[in-house]
Amino acid sequence: MRSLKKNSVQVDRNSVIYSGLVILKASLLAVIVTLVGFLIFAVVMKLANLQETIIPPVNQAIRIISIAFGGAVAARSSRTRGWLKGALTGFLYIVWAIAISAIFGGTYAFDTVLLSDALLGIVVGAIGGIIGINLE
Template identity: 35%
Template sequence: MKVKNWNKGIYLLKGLVLSYIITCILILFSSVLLTYSSLSEMKMPLLNTITMLISITVGSIYTAAKVKEKGWISGGIVGIAYYIILIALNMIFLRPLVFDIFSASKIILSSVIGVIGGIIGINLS
């Protein structure tokens, strides 16, 4: 059974919200780990990237499993939307956007991980 377009949008939003909830939980865990262990602050960018990848994967799997068609597209949309929202939040609260090779590689990585998560989600449903 195919899902209507309105429901697809709702599932995409739910997948994004799920991704950001997981991000908050993993960042909290990383903060506790950084505070109470001998882990250096130099590892924080790596932990943030891992957090982003896990969050996008879970959100994409959820979205694709609910939409039940074209999982790679819905997963890719979740990945790209996640990173665009992250950039917007970064611009609002921290600093202006500097688009460099690091930013380009992150958005490509986000979309690829979203597509992979979407493929996994469609195969799980």
């Protein structure tokens, strides 16, 4: 009898294409987590009659948690250079946020706020990547 060999394709986790796909998927997952978080927060705002002054800090917290989560997912999927893949995931998250904001909000100003958002995305994504690579 002949033994049957499974024709499996080995995935090279160190390839640029694999890393790029991991970062893309993680950043999109972070955007989805953000949208779900915003939706839950909107329902809580409506039901609890909270003041509008609470919106900016809660939105920022939701974004930070989402970016860190995306960075951790990217790092766990690739298992190497977690800080770098997390930082790239955070930066790509900001690019997605700008694109979504431009589509639904009309325009987006390229100013110091954008620079601080990009820096926040990179730093928080790197921290999420560091955490994600060390979770086993």
